[in-house]
Amino acid sequence: MKPAAFDYLRTENVGDVLEGLTQEGGNARVLAGGQSLMAMLNMRLAKPKLLIDIMRIKEFRQIERKADAVVIGAGVRQAELLAWPDLAEALPLVALALPWVGHMQTRSRGTICGSLAHADPSAEMPLTLVALGGEVHLRSARRRRRVAAKDFFAGMMLTARADDELIEGISLPIVRDGRFAFREVARRHGDFAIVACAAMRTPSGVRLAVGGVADVPTARDWPRLEGSALDDALNGFAYDLDARDDVHATARYRRDLVRMIGRDLIREVLQ
Structure with missing residues (x-):
């Protein structure tokens, strides 16, 4: 068409x-x-x-490392961020997730902020933004404002951006002394995830973020849990995401993936 x-x-x-x-x-x-x-x-x-x-606006093509965060402009392509020399050290979770975004050909054109604006709940960049607790920088002729990741995604392909607002960039916090893990299941590498999970160690325990199940990527924080306590927490989280059957997978299969992948990633980051 x-x-x-x-x-x-x-x-x-x-x-x-x-x-x-x-x-x-x-x-x-x-x-x-x-x-x-x-x-x-x-x-x-x-x-x-x-x-x-907007791709000829130079100020949108910058990756800027600040003291506690990395600011990524609206025109930064996924391949450019993946090739950024400081990525693995400053944003290790993004370094783990980016190779799962589409294919080399699409990453060479697609932008980080474009993926966030599209807000597909199966996409990897919205998931990592929520997992890291990043912010979206919005700008209009009226004002500039920042919206926390957890408040930016309002539903499937819906965001808090107003019609007259532009996503001019995002900021992702630099987490020092953290451990991170990422895994997803898809029909084939490069497809949107059936379930994707990101885990990170926090000062008080662990955070697990899940994409591809609910209408928005969702994170849950827990203290250090083991054994049946961890199983119960993961089971409750899997049901809270309200998975549905579709042509790709059943709700039961998605819940099973959340429990199994979540358990593996949490153990990995808490080692």
């Missing part, structure tokens, strides 16, 4: 982007990597009046 007709704006000026979003609101869409958006346009699941290409 072909997309419905739209106006196209390619600019090097952030002001032009904000003006377009202000004027068109929900009738405008931002184009970065386009790996999800272009498919939606072609299937006419999205019919914007205005498509705004």
